[in-house]
Amino acid sequence: MKTSYTVNGYHFKWNDNAGFYECRGSIHYDHEGDEIPEPGLWKAANELANKLSYSNYRSEWSAEHSEKGWCEVVKD
Numbered sequence: 001m002k003t004s005y006t007v008n009g010y011h012f013k014w015n016d017n018a019g020f021y022e023c024r025g026s027i028h029y030d031h032e033g034d035e036i037p038e039p040g041l042w043k044a045a046n047e048l049a050n051k052l053s054y055s056n057y058r059s060e061w062s063a064e065h066s067e068k069g070w071c072e073v074v075k076d
Contacts, residue, residue, distance in 0.1 A: 007048045010044040021072065037071045048063070052073065060076040061076065062076055
């Protein structure tokens with residue numbers, strides 16, 4: 001497994017302790033004031049999830065986000 005991927009200029013690093021790829025961008029807010037990832041980072045996370053899902057790993061991956069601008073790409 002690769003330790004990092006760069007997608008659309010965003011650098012996702014493997015977090016060995018948590019078992020997923022992660023990248024932090026700037027914090028954005030939705031119309032209700034909840035924190036969401038920046039749009040470009042969210043798009044890159046979904047592209048990486050799709051790439052990993054169809055690669056040699058033959059498993060499903062998905063993009064998730066948490067607070068403070070973090071996006072994770074996790075194995076389902």
